[in-house]
Amino acid sequence: MSFNTFGRVFRFTTWGESHGPALGAVVDGCPPGLALSEEDIQPWLDKRRPGTSRFTTQRQEPDRVCILSGTFEGRTTGTPISLMIENVDQRSKDYSEVALAYRPGHADYAYDAKYGFRDYRGGGRSSARETAARVAAGAVARAVIPEVRIRAYLVELGGDAIDRDAFDDAQIDANPFFCPDAAAAARWEAIVDGARKAGSSVGAIVECVAEGVPAGWGAPLYAKLDSELASAMMSINAVKGVEIGDGFAAARLTGETNADPMRPGNDGKPIFLANHAGGIAGGIATGQPVVVRVALKPTSSILTPVETIGRHGQAADIRTKGRHDPCVGIRAAPVVEAMMALVLADQKLLHRAQVG
Amino acid sequence: MSFNTFGRVFRFTTWGESHGPALGAVVDGCPPGLALSEEDIQPWLDKRRPGTSRFTTQRQEPDRVCILSGTFEGRTTGTPISLMIENVDQRSKDYSEVALAYRPGHADYAYDAKYGFRDYRGGGRSSARETAARVAAGAVARAVIPEVRIRAYLVELGGDAIDRDAFDDAQIDANPFFCPDAAAAARWEAIVDGARKAGSSVGAIVECVAEGVPAGWGAPLYAKLDSELASAMMSINAVKGVEIGDGFAAARLTGETNADPMRPGNDGKPIFLANHAGGIAGGIATGQPVVVRVALKPTSSILTPVETIGRHGQAADIRTKGRHDPCVGIRAAPVVEAMMALVLADQKLLHRAQVG
Amino acid sequence: MSFNTFGRVFRFTTWGESHGPALGAVVDGCPPGLALSEEDIQPWLDKRRPGTSRFTTQRQEPDRVCILSGTFEGRTTGTPISLMIENVDQRSKDYSEVALAYRPGHADYAYDAKYGFRDYRGGGRSSARETAARVAAGAVARAVIPEVRIRAYLVELGGDAIDRDAFDDAQIDANPFFCPDAAAAARWEAIVDGARKAGSSVGAIVECVAEGVPAGWGAPLYAKLDSELASAMMSINAVKGVEIGDGFAAARLTGETNADPMRPGNDGKPIFLANHAGGIAGGIATGQPVVVRVALKPTSSILTPVETIGRHGQAADIRTKGRHDPCVGIRAAPVVEAMMALVLADQKLLHRAQVG
Amino acid sequence: MSFNTFGRVFRFTTWGESHGPALGAVVDGCPPGLALSEEDIQPWLDKRRPGTSRFTTQRQEPDRVCILSGTFEGRTTGTPISLMIENVDQRSKDYSEVALAYRPGHADYAYDAKYGFRDYRGGGRSSARETAARVAAGAVARAVIPEVRIRAYLVELGGDAIDRDAFDDAQIDANPFFCPDAAAAARWEAIVDGARKAGSSVGAIVECVAEGVPAGWGAPLYAKLDSELASAMMSINAVKGVEIGDGFAAARLTGETNADPMRPGNDGKPIFLANHAGGIAGGIATGQPVVVRVALKPTSSILTPVETIGRHGQAADIRTKGRHDPCVGIRAAPVVEAMMALVLADQKLLHRAQVG
Numbered sequence A, B, C, D: 001m002s003f004n005t006f007g008r009v010f011r012f013t014t015w016g017e018s019h020g021p022a023l024g025a026v027v028d029g030c031p032p033g034l035a036l037s038e039e040d041i042q043p044w045l046d047k048r049r050p051g052t053s054r055f056t057t058q059r060q061e062p063d064r065v066c067i068l069s070g071t072f073e074g075r076t077t078g079t080p081i082s083l084m085i086e087n088v089d090q091r092s093k094d095y096s097e098v099a100l101a102y103r104p105g106h107a108d109y110a111y112d113a114k115y116g117f118r119d120y121r122g123g124g125r126s127s128a129r130e131t132a133a134r135v136a137a138g139a140v141a142r143a144v145i146p147e148v149r150i151r152a153y154l155v156e157l158g159g160d161a162i163d164r165d166a167f168d169d170a171q172i173d174a175n176p177f178f179c180p181d182a183a184a185a186a187r188w189e190a191i192v193d194g195a196r197k198a199g200s201s202v203g204a205i206v207e208c209v210a211e212g213v214p215a216g217w218g219a220p221l222y223a224k225l226d227s228e229l230a231s232a233m234m235s236i237n238a239v240k241g242v243e244i245g246d247g248f249a250a251a252r253l254t255g256e257t258n259a260d261p262m263r264p265g266n267d268g269k270p271i272f273l274a275n276h277a278g279g280i281a282g283g284i285a286t287g288q289p290v291v292v293r294v295a296l297k298p299t300s301s302i303l304t305p306v307e308t309i310g311r312h313g314q315a316a317d318i319r320t321k322g323r324h325d326p327c328v329g330i331r332a333a334p335v336v337e338a339m340m341a342l343v344l345a346d347q348k349l350l351h352r353a354q355v356g
Helices: A038-048 A096-100 A108-115 A121-126 A128-144 A182-197 A225-234 A247-252 A328-355 B038-048 B096-100 B108-115 B121-126 B128-144 B182-197 B225-234 B247-252 B328-355 C038-048 C096-100 C108-115 C121-126 C128-144 C182-197 C225-234 C247-252 C328-355 D038-048 D096-100 D108-115 D121-126 D128-144 D182-197 D225-234 D247-252 D328-355
Strands: A011-016 A022-028 A065-067 A081-086 A149-157 A204-211 A239-244 A262-264 A270-272 A290-296 A306-309 A315-318 B011-016 B022-028 B065-067 B081-086 B149-157 B204-211 B239-244 B262-264 B270-272 B290-296 B306-309 B315-318 C011-016 C022-028 C065-067 C081-086 C149-157 C204-211 C239-244 C262-264 C270-272 C290-296 C306-309 C315-318 D011-016 D022-028 D065-067 D081-086 D149-157 D204-211 D239-244 D262-264 D270-272 D290-296 D306-309 D315-318
Touching: A011 A128, A011 D022, A011 D081, A022 A128, A022 D011, A038 A065, A038 A128, A038 A328, A081 A128, A081 D011, A096 A315, A108 A121, A108 B328, A121 A128, A128 A328, A149 A182, A149 A328, A204 A328, A204 B247, A225 A239, A225 A290, A225 A328, A225 B225, A225 B239, A239 A247, A239 B225, A239 B247, A247 B204, A247 B239, A247 B290, A290 A328, A290 B247, A328 B108, A328 C328, B011 B128, B011 C022, B011 C081, B022 B128, B022 C011, B038 B065, B038 B128, B038 B328, B081 B128, B081 C011, B096 B315, B108 B121, B121 B128, B128 B328, B149 B182, B149 B328, B204 B328, B225 B239, B225 B290, B225 B328, B239 B247, B290 B328, B328 D328, C011 C128, C022 C128, C038 C065, C038 C128, C038 C328, C081 C128, C096 C315, C108 C121, C108 D328, C121 C128, C128 C328, C149 C182, C149 C328, C204 C328, C204 D247, C225 C239, C225 C290, C225 C328, C225 D225, C225 D239, C239 C247, C239 D225, C239 D247, C247 D204, C247 D239, C247 D290, C290 C328, C290 D247, C328 D108, D011 D128, D022 D128, D038 D065, D038 D128, D038 D328, D081 D128, D096 D315, D108 D121, D121 D128, D128 D328, D149 D182, D149 D328, D204 D328, D225 D239, D225 D290, D225 D328, D239 D247, D290 D328
Parallel strands: A262 B306, A306 B262, C262 D306, C306 D262
Antiparallel strands: A011 A022, A022 A081, A065 A081, A149 A204, A204 A290, A239 A290, A239 B239, A262 A270, A306 A315, B011 B022, B022 B081, B065 B081, B149 B204, B204 B290, B239 B290, B262 B270, B306 B315, C011 C022, C022 C081, C065 C081, C149 C204, C204 C290, C239 C290, C239 D239, C262 C270, C306 C315, D011 D022, D022 D081, D065 D081, D149 D204, D204 D290, D239 D290, D262 D270, D306 D315
């Protein structure tokens, strides 16, 4: 089965393939009266856009978003918002190799096993190009949660981690890696250049922090805030792991060292003395920053030939030519932000439904 | 909002609090004609049952399951299966302390922030006792997927990892830790005993492997198999991280070292030479074993006093008395298995819906 | 497939068979802090209860509801509310005839065609006994919408309609037919007695009016208020038709005669000069009374032998012995009320989600 | 809240306003490998297209459908199918009157009451132009259920019913009214012409029959086949009533006269001697033709001035100028067919999910 809708009350549905005429999203359940125009969405798409530095794929896509419905005189009407992005640079390459043999690590074999059939051009529906639609939908979600500030950035690339003491928020948009540590960014240039030149690829870890999430958002037990975030993040191409707060490291702490003690605050809200929990307890936001980390594998699109099989079962070797990101983790940062916004917008409306 | 239903086609809804008269699950969408009786469910509950060793809580709950609907003459009828487990050992302790102050790391504060009100007895709805209902539902799910074999076990406890070379499947049920490494199990006795005596707690990492999942299960893009597993696992009490296959370690590999090459097999299916992907590509099963790892924090129920605030905002210290698991990760293993089964049953039916 | 959950945000799931040990409902998404106890639910069950007059089935069921979860100290907590009703009077009759041959008009054949198998005792899951669970859930829904007053009553029985000019609200609970016209009620006694004595059955039309529904509730386009009501009502046993406002009669009006003109009111709300629309326009409540009418067929449980086939395809004659309602439309009135309450509670929360 | 997705497994989401740049549907969950191109969809849109006779609105819309995703080499891939129809003939009229005052019977007031704001151009989202997207989606649904033959036709217009004895299937497409009775069609010309010239409007009743639906489709209890059909039909603009089989007339029958006796058939399936039930028992298809009837009110767009209020509460008179259908029931026939197909496609896949 194919399930291309995400969300419970604030929902979005994406459609489109890498090499089709266009791709898009329909956002449903958005509150009425919010200011929204293409200009509010485009900057987020531009952050994710390919071809902007030598560290990403050279496919040139303007990724211009068009709002086809759901707004009137610059405001949302409460009806479905249809967003469309035309594909422009579908290079007319020869896909015969990919059509005939499966690229290991790609979705090629799995799609054929499921559907008996696939659009092999540029990965078809399994291409990360679909994430442009998520970013567009995410921009709508941001309009729903003005109280929240979301930042995603890379904390590790090719196994090289940032220095937390050198964390500088202003650096994140100052380098092509969404890297908050200037020194690490400099090192990463060499790592990505090396991978690109070698026809190889590297992985990355993206961290995302949402500040301003009010205590109470979250829908236990099976739409817990952390559960929804895990689902949202794991649905992003190349993601293999998700953690909240201290995540896997928490498994190595004791009850004492993992505690987030509370102290009375002046505004009636608690002051937390730590945030091991990443802002979520029992699936519900505590009012602290919500912290998620996401692991992205190195893309399987590499120039080194890999042993594989063909569509008809024959032995084959394949190497992935064409234009690819040497580190898909970089351009994932805006996508992670978008998914955070989409989950939070949904949770805000769900919370409002139940408690007014 | 409260969302206590999980699944798309094979769905279950759980209900009940730690200290209410009973808890249960309603399983809907189960195929008809499957053999099912209480005897098929009880063994799985017995694996999760508290009070069976000194390493778990001493609360004595028989956890007897009762099927109230949905079967006839020992077989499922295709109608909702209502499963109920009575609570027996709700100790009539004084809850005044927990009622008045929030236990840091627990859901106490978050529930009050959300609902303005909570059943504080034993954690109410946020108690891990709810997972008994999941295990019961999971036993029904197993009947739907006889082709799949699921095993969950601990690979790390209190920061002490197993030796993968000493992995022995037969050990898993031979010690109270679901530990596949006999030597590690021996060490863990000391760790858990130490934590228990100190009134402290330790974390753990559970790994779960599902063999026999056919290539093709999975519902891209927003009900991908890995996305659904992430959601399912993150909804379990105390879970802070989920990874598929190599997970976070994959972020440190290159495209070459992360590849899972394929070779023609005799049965028309590929032979995979590695399984970094954990059996899932593009959100769809590849036919390899599905591998998930889950990080559980140390429980926040510790005897060491922790700084906190009271229900009315006042400063307070709290220590959690009562009966608790010094390592909630241990009894999580059967719950992780159940969630794996529940996700796979749903995905099997979804796949069947779409491709016949 | 089996889908036993209704609702989008305020949801309920029912379970149970006619002759199983119990039946029940799990209500999820209910706001916290509402006063709720068994005493708030029982009166509604008592209205639907069988065996209270000679005009309904003589099965004696106390229909005592038990709240198993979701409340604390007499108030809802925002967690799932599990409601259970034990079956008491499952008469140990011989079901061999029904097991072997299909009763025309009943669900017997369809269930076997679908599931290959059925619980034939008293109709199993297809029995109208399941509606007790709806009525219990509906009582919870009423707590969510205190601003709304709901009344359902019969406007026709066995083809004999009430006189609208004789409509007396006080009569509805003063006779065993929920009939607002005393003279009609008197005539209906004879009709139902006649049908009962002849081993026959008669149909009925139930009308339900909800006053106090604020303008704005309704979720276009595919969860329109009228669309949800149609789905809810058509899911009730024996219902074959649903209409809103003038319904089928509106198809015979002209644009002029069907208009509901508006005039300015003192409170900023319009005064409507008519209500042909039944309180709904474009799927959204207008603030006028919401009016639904529901047609119920005569039950197929009759003593006259009917030509049929057996489970193995053989020709057979069957007549339905046992205890049955000669007019299922009578006891449907409380069920129609419950479904109205359940739809409105859901729509209230949906509206709140989107517009605050 | 706004819910613009219909279906459980085979789902479609529509978007677009009457006077926006385009409208469309995203169909998700469609099985892979089905032949599908624009040529398969266009004929159904042409049947619903406005401006084809003097009996419908004179708005000229080519309603050309474009498939933007989900197919490859002329076949469905199992991924979302995005269908778009551009609006061409949005006449640049002055909407100031409709913007300022509410047309009684239209959704104008209700939309403002809900959203505080509306796109008043041509009715915005509440316009029946949206049904073009349903018809396009319905054409995809037809590809999923080749075993089913669906026909919708008018059985009554302006209170004038067809003669059942004169029913001629071949007539349905031979006149502009989808009328199976040639003599009635002739009379209806005069009725509609009269209404059009008087600036008035008339209602209609559409009947839809689906032959070939296998016994077993239907998902009790809250996605019963009749319940889903009722929801689907009631969501169509101007529909005020839905009935299955004998519908409201069944309420006037007795158990004997309403029975559908069965007799053994040669193929192991029963021969039914009647079809009062309209092919559905217990919410499940019996294998007989599924019969639905739908009542459509006369459109509220009439030239006679009606008393109303303005956006700011002031008294006003309004008459609806512009291009309108004097009988919206006519063009509803293809929409009713589409909704039937969409419900049946979903039910087929649901059934397959549960019973293989």
